Each structure stands twice: as structure tokens, then as C-alpha cells.
Amino acid sequence: MRSSISIFWRRKDSYYKVLLTRCKRCGRASFFARDVCPYCGSSDVSIVKSSGRGRVVSYTVSYFRTDSNEEYLPLVIALVRLDEGVYVTGELRDVEPAEVREGMEVEAVLRRYSSDDPYGLIYYGLKFIPVIKRC
Amino acid sequence: MRDVYIASSSMINISRHFNRGYKELAGAVVKDVVEGASVEQLDYMVVSSMLAESSLNQLDLATILTQHLGLKPMPAIRVDTGESSGLAAVEIAYSLITAGRADTVLVVGVEKATEFPTRVTNRFLSKVLDYEVEVLRNITPPNYAALIMKEYMKKYRVSREELTVWPVKMHDNALRNPYAQLKFKITPSKVLNAIKISEPITLYDMFPIGDGAAALILASSRVARKSGKEVLLVRDVVSATSRPLYLRDDITRFESLATLISMLRRKYGFRIDDAVCEIHDSYSIYAYIILEELGIARRGASYKEVENLVYVNVSGGLKARGHPFGATGVYQVSEVYNVMVKGVGGVKFDGAFGLTHSMSGPDYNSRLCLLERVV
Numbered sequence: 001m002r003s004s005i006s007i008f009w010r011r012k013d014s015y016y017k018v019l020l021t022r023c024k025r026c027g028r029a030s031f032f033a034r035d036v037c038p039y040c041g042s043s044d045v046s047i048v049k050s051s052g053r054g055r056v057v058s059y060t061v062s063y064f065r066t067d068s069n070e071e072y073l074p075l076v077i078a079l080v081r082l083d084e085g086v087y088v089t090g091e092l093r094d095v096e097p098a099e100v101r102e103g104m105e106v107e108a109v110l111r112r113y114s115s116d117d118p119y120g121l122i123y124y125g126l127k128f129i130p131v132i133k134r135c
Numbered sequence: 136m137r138d139v140y141i142a143s144s145s146m147i148n149i150s151r152h153f154n155r156g157y158k159e160l161a162g163a164v165v166k167d168v169v170e171g172a173s174v175e176q177l178d179y180m181v182v183s184s185m186l187a188e189s190s191l192n193q194l195d196l197a198t199i200l201t202q203h204l205g206l207k208p209m210p211a212i213r214v215d216t217g218e219s220s221g222l223a224a225v226e227i228a229y230s231l232i233t234a235g236r237a238d239t240v241l242v243v244g245v246e247k248a249t250e251f252p253t254r255v256t257n258r259f260l261s262k263v264l265d266y267e268v269e270v271l272r273n274i275t276p277p278n279y280a281a282l283i284m285k286e287y288m289k290k291y292r293v294s295r296e297e298l299t300v301w302p303v304k305m306h307d308n309a310l311r312n313p314y315a316q317l318k319f320k321i322t323p324s325k326v327l328n329a330i331k332i333s334e335p336i337t338l339y340d341m342f343p344i345g346d347g348a349a350a351l352i353l354a355s356s357r358v359a360r361k362s363g364k365e366v367l368l369v370r371d372v373v374s375a376t377s378r379p380l381y382l383r384d385d386i387t388r389f390e391s392l393a394t395l396i397s398m399l400r401r402k403y404g405f406r407i408d409d410a411v412c413e414i415h416d417s418y419s420i421y422a423y424i425i426l427e428e429l430g431i432a433r434r435g436a437s438y439k440e441v442e443n444l445v446y447v448n449v450s451g452g453l454k455a456r457g458h459p460f461g462a463t464g465v466y467q468v469s470e471v472y473n474v475m476v477k478g479v480g481g482v483k484f485d486g487a488f489g490l491t492h493s494m495s496g497p498d499y500n501s502r503l504c505l506l507e508r509v510v
Binding site: 003070 | 257261266269271286
């Protein structure tokens with residue numbers, strides 16, 4: 001077993017939704033749910049849910065093999081600017097690496113992160129995919 | 136505050152030491168460093184290792200090592216600050232002596248990174264990032280180096296080809312270093328055409344996986360004077376942490392390093408062009424940024440100045456000397472000591488200062504050690 005079930009379960013809200021920490025003192029919002037603002041240290045924060053939509057600022061196609069990612073390689077890891085103006089790094093799926101573009105609109109959807117083979121837990125969480133244009 | 140000197144240093148060659156465990160690697164450098172120091176007793180041992188729990192299945196490495204090596208019972212502690220653990224061990228040893236808690240401290244950096252297949256070690260080493268926020272979401276350290284490299288190339292209009300100069304230079308330097316892991320020349324085209332790790336990072340932009348051990352004995356002036364070792368003073372060791380990559384306003388800057396170097400400049404008035412340096416070039420893009428933060432090169436133009444750098448990473452750096460994680464910071468101090476006192480492969484530095492820089496991840500923490508010649 002490579003991952004801890006309790007670590008994952010405790011943070012599940014942060015893996016199933018794009019949560020931001022909004023600081024009432026300095027006014028800045030940041031990725032991931034925290035009890036304190038990572039910019040100013042204030043505990044006067046609220047956790048807000050992001051729309052999960054944004055644009056690719058930059059990306060890399062990764063071939064760096066670990067024993068928990070090898071079945072998914074290559075991975076596209078992107079720096080995304082959410083519509084709320086907050087930056088987040090995360091995986092981009094459902095697109096050929098050669099077709100990823102800076103400025104591409106993306107949205108967060110539920111996907112599989114990894115699994116504890118052969119009988120362990122499967123870890124699900126949000127990844128980004130290109131926004132599907134609805135006509 | 137009491138002065139701290141380097142009484143002795145020792146290293147072994149960095150390699151895939153399949154036939155030797157961490158006890159043998161540490162044992163070899165401890166024996167050597169104790170013999171070289173001519174001190175009567177050791178007051179404290181500080182051990183650094185990044186992967187002990189993961190790779191060695193061992194907790195409390197410091198105690199187990201004192202037992203195995205037959206050292207007289209003494210206080211022993213293991214430190215971990217990720218990839219900069221080795222320099223953190225030097226920092227703790229320095230603090231113990233300046234605070235008057237010890238007169239002689241044995242520092243041992245040891246890493247066995249090859250006990251598991253590379254893909255397993257890759258998972259272990261990725262845990263220098265935030266496990267809950269980054270690692271579980273499949274982000275690994277070279278991904279960040281790649282994002283930073285792309286941003287740097289865009290911001291300063293630098294081509295991928297122009298950024299091959301660092302690894303080529305490091306492989307040249309490593310040819311002179313008897314302890315280096317990668318002792319062969321490479322060319323720009325070899326860098327560009329090597330297997331991709333995380334685009335645009337290729338195999339030759341990244342450190343190799345290897346085992347190593349290095350040791351130092353630090354001593355107070357009382358002890359150093361007695362043994363005639365008042366040669367190289369550890370002037371200061373400073374460290375700082377910074378924000379994760381996705382919370383940075385400018386990912387082409389290393390803020391904690393910038394804070395540390397300006398602190399040392401203010402406090403000691405030293406000039407970087409009067410120093411021999413070992414820097415933490417885990418990925419070649421990090422080397423360019425570090426050169427700029429230290430004031431060795433102009434922003435966005437460090438690649439143009441690499442050719443002329445004689446006294447930066449004489450060892451070959453993490454790129455070619457190697458990066459046995461928890462031991463790397465101890466190697467760096469030993470290398471600067473050697474190049475200032477004895478000379479390495481025909482290179483001897485006669486200036487006043489030595490500087491080593493070690494960090495974890497992309498400057499998630501940084502540490503600087505300033506050495507000064509006193510005779």
C-alpha cells in the first residue's frame with residue numbers, strides 16, 4: 001500500500017472539488033483549502049469553491065516514471081490560471097500532448113489519480129480537461 | 136559567538152554502490168575524517184539522509200550508525216530538510232559549536248538511492264514536494280523544473296539550445312573530480328537528443344541517481360588551535376523557506392535564496408567575485424537562476440557567462456558530480472574546503488571566501504554556507 005487511506009479520506013473535499021482559501025485580511029485567494037492564508041498568515045479565511053474553469057498558462061509533457069504513475073505516461077502537467085485569478089498546477093487529460101496549447105480553456109473533472117494494486121484503494125480526484133464546446 | 140573551523144573532510148566516489156550498504160559508505164568516510172582531524176574526542180554526531188525511512192527502512196539512523204561504527208556513546212541526531220539535508224546537518228553542527236554545546240562535531244551525510252529500482256526511488260524523492268497537495272495529484276519535481284524552464288525561455292527569449300551550456304560545462308568539470316559519478320564529456324546535441332524527462336527537460340538536464348557519503352569534523356577554535364586546523368572558518372550557515380510554486384508571483388525567481396545572499400552580503404560585506412562556489416544545480420535551469428540570484432550573472436543572460444566561470448561547481452555540480460540527496464550538502468562543503476586548501480584537479484582557489492548553496496525542490500528551502508580563509 002503506497003498511499004494512506006486516512007490521509008486521502010481526510011482531504012477528500014480538496015480532491016473532489018477545487019477549493020480555494022480566501023483571506024479576509026490581505027484579500028488574496030490561493031489554491032487548496034488551508035486554515036491559514038499562505039500569503040499573510042492570517043487565520044481569518046474562508047474556504048470557497050472554484051468554478052474549476054480556467055486557462056492553461058504553461059504545461060509540460062512528463063515521462064518521469066514512478067511506480068504509481070507508469071500506467072498513465074506521458075502525463076501533461078499544466079499551470080492553470082483559474083477564472084478566479086488563482087494559479088494551480090495539475091494534470092491535464094483527454095487531450096493529445098501535441099494538441100495542448102497555452103491559453104486553452106480547461107475545466108476540472110473527476111478522474112483516477114492512482115491505485116494501490118492489486119487489491120488496494122483506487123484514488124480519485126480532479127484533473128483538468130479541455131472545455132467541451134456545447135452548441 | 137565562538138568561531139567554528141573545518142578540522143577535516145572526507146568523501147567517497149558517488150556511484151551505484153550495489154555491493155555496499157549505508158553502514159559501509161558512512162563507515163568509510165567516518166574512519167577517514169576522524170584520522171584526518173587529530174582531535175581527541177567527538178562531542179556530537181549529526182547525520183543527514185533524505186531517504187532513510189523510504190529507502191533503508193530505518194528510523195533513528197544516527198543512533199544505529201553510532202552503534203554499528205563502534206563510536207563512543209555520544210549525542211547523535213539525524214536531520215532531514217529534503218534535498219538540502221546535508222547542509223542542514225552542517226548548519227546544526229555549526230550552531231552546536233557557536234552555542235557552546237560542543238567543541239567537536241562529526242557531520243555525516245549518507246544516501247543509498249539505489250536500493251530500489253529507479254521508478255521507486257523517483258516516487259520516494261518526489262516527496263520533497265507537498266505530498267497531500269502535489270504528489271498525490273501526480274506532480275513530480277522535474278515537472279516544476281520544466282514549467283520554470285519554459286517560463287524562463289519565454290521571459291528572456293532564450294532558446295532551448297542556448298541552455299545546453301551548463302550541463303556540458305559540468306561534465307567537463309567532473310572529469311577532474313575523482314569523486315564524481317558521471318565522468319564523461321557530453322555535447323549540446325547529446326543534451327538536446329537525450330530521452331525526455333519532462334519537456335523541455337532531458338536526461339542531461341537532470342542529476343543522476345547515485346549513492347554517496349561524505350563527512351566533516353567541525354571544531355571550535357579551542358580545539359582547532361590545538362591541532363593546527365585554524366585554516367578555514369565556517370563564517371555562517373543560513374537558511375530560509377519559501378512558498379510552493381503555484382503560489383509564486385514570478386516562478387523564474389528563487390526568493391529564499393535572494394533573501395539569504397543579501398543577508399550574507401550585508402552582514403559580512405563579502406563579494407561574490409571573491410568566492411569559490413558550489414551551487415545546487417539539480418536541473419540545469421536551476422543553475423541559471425541561482426547564478427542570477429547570487430549576482431554571478433545578469434538576469435536572463437547567465438547562459439552567456441557560463442563558459443567563463445572557473446570557480447563555480449569545480450566538482451561538476453549535482454549534474455555530473457552527482458546528487459546523493461542527504462549527502463550532497465556535505466560533499467559541497469568538502470569540495471570547497473579542498474579547492475581552497477589543497478586544490479582539486481589542478482584548480483586551486485586563493486581568494487578569501489567559499490560559498491555553498493543547497494536547496495530542496497525549486498527553492499522550497501535554501502541554505503547557504505559561507506567559508507572564510509583565515510591564514
